[in-house]
Amino acid sequence: MRHNFGAGPCILPQEVFKQASQAVLDFKDGLSILEISHRTPEFEAVVEETTRLVKELLNVPSGYSVLLLQGGASLQFAMVPMNLLPEGKTASYLETGVWANKAIKEVPNFGKVNIIASSKDSNFTFVPKDYSIPEDSAYFHCTSNNTIYGTEMFSFPDTKVPVVCDMSSDIMSREIDVSKFDLIYAGAQKNIGPAGLTIVIVKDEILGKSGRKIPAMLDYSVHIEGGSMYNTPPVFSIYTAMLNLRWLKSKGGVAEIEKENKAKAYALYTEIDRNPLFKGTCAVEDRSRMNICFVMENPELEKPFLKFAEENGIEGLKGHRSVGGFRASMYNALPITSVHTLVELMQIFAEKHQ
């Protein structure tokens, strides 16, 4: 039995793997999902259902479009200012980690950037809360979950400035009020589906105001008009995302999975705090439910513990090099039994090494 705690691309439900595998052999009348035209009614129905499931699961209000794109969050780092930041204007960014920083670096290609708060000096172990957003900002940008550092934003600012959020690593893991955001984007490869797909949820009325000529493939309006089919979409990634979103719906949707994710995070953080060998790396109030970062009081025990965990079926627990120690990524599809296994291994290891 393997327990996949990898940070991503990451675990999806076993039944999704089975269905996706089957569609690679036979999606329709003996034809593989890989060899059908994206213009067939059957695949158009897949795009339609995937889009509808995103809207339904996140309760997306009217006036928003859902797009299925390529290029990952990294391409969004550029597309956001390209589409939303008029030349000479300023966008406000919250710097909460490496990915936020990468987003920040793209802004000067298009306008000015104002880093209104940062936790860089403390190696991003917390989410800054004491900041105000200048009213003349073209938009405010934040990262809801910081995969590398294990922090998560549990409140978002009330502001008249348009709010843009990179939700790559916690979208679909908890309920959010989409109406508080103007643009949400997410690489699919955590809780949505396989790598190679990017979800964008955009309030239509914020578009078309940059005064900039935008290449077609980088223009949200072009993709809205094309129904996410301006060009050949990443067919298999979309199909598998649809299967995964169907699974999420069958589980009771985002509200139900949020309960499970809370229970999973509670179980592991409780052990980290209780077990004298381990300690968390982040401010308690900002602890992510998706990526749980922790180290050992005695760093020399980290290699032996990792080895012990791996020998017992734990995958992907090694921490990112920027933080060290361990990172337990606990996306929607990770069963709570896997968390219990990890907790048990921490307990057994502590008994041996106390």
Place this chain on the structure above:
Amino acid sequence: MRHNFGAGPCILPQEVFKQASQAVLDFKDGLSILEISHRTPEFEAVVEETTRLVKELLNVPSGYSVLLLQGGASLQFAMVPMNLLPEGKTASYLETGVWANKAIKEVPNFGKVNIIASSKDSNFTFVPKDYSIPEDSAYFHCTSNNTIYGTEMFSFPDTKVPVVCDMSSDIMSREIDVSKFDLIYAGAQKNIGPAGLTIVIVKDEILGKSGRKIPAMLDYSVHIEGGSMYNTPPVFSIYTAMLNLRWLKSKGGVAEIEKENKAKAYALYTEIDRNPLFKGTCAVEDRSRMNICFVMENPELEKPFLKFAEENGIEGLKGHRSVGGFRASMYNALPITSVHTLVELMQIFAEKHQ
């Protein structure tokens, strides 16, 4: 038995479907190819092998980089001028179809475009040959195969101007002399692999001369430096492309598949020319071996013939709305027996309707 003549995403070898399907269930130690990190040694080996196979199969000379990107040829339409066209300079384009035209439309975002020859007035039924490329062009851009109209370029200009070519629909179908090109790009979804992957082959020395600040994800140099892993790549599409390129190599490589493609095209064009009910739509010397467009002398018979073909297992034969009639796409993985079946159906139909 199905015969998939679809234009794309299109047929791949059955053994590739089987291997890809299996990897969705179990790529390594029980883990799906969809749930492994792109930073695992196992997947890094996939990227390395895919890149190496592209170099080997196309005999790519030293001094060129092979990139595995996202966004399709459509994103390349913008990335090419963004990276290669200094502001105020002119790029020369050959207009041979809708895709060439879409590439042309992106140029004014970055510089000037000079359409040095076009077959638009004749609905792109031939490839212009009588043109000269101004020596002060930043580059010359052409489309080697025109999927919609069924024409293909069988010679490329000798010029000191850098040559850029969109080879989306005939790359890997025939031998090419890569050294005659400075940048080749191709959406994967014909002869390389599933949709969601784009191959770029670029001569390193032409980069870094645009004088323009380029967003990281749109900068070829960034992807070269990142070994196609600047961000999370489209894992499954790359893996399946690797399987398909392995298959191509096992068949004897591009030279051998070119022989088969010539035999397939010869069989169908011979029947089109012989059968009094059918006629080709393109100049004979420019006839594509990948996409064979033809119509009927009596347009009223087209619907009945399409129905007859479909009833006998032929998929995807309907022509593009810009041309009408039929389009038989005959990519590498289409067996010659499928072409023989189509020819036989044309003969049977002619006997009934003469």
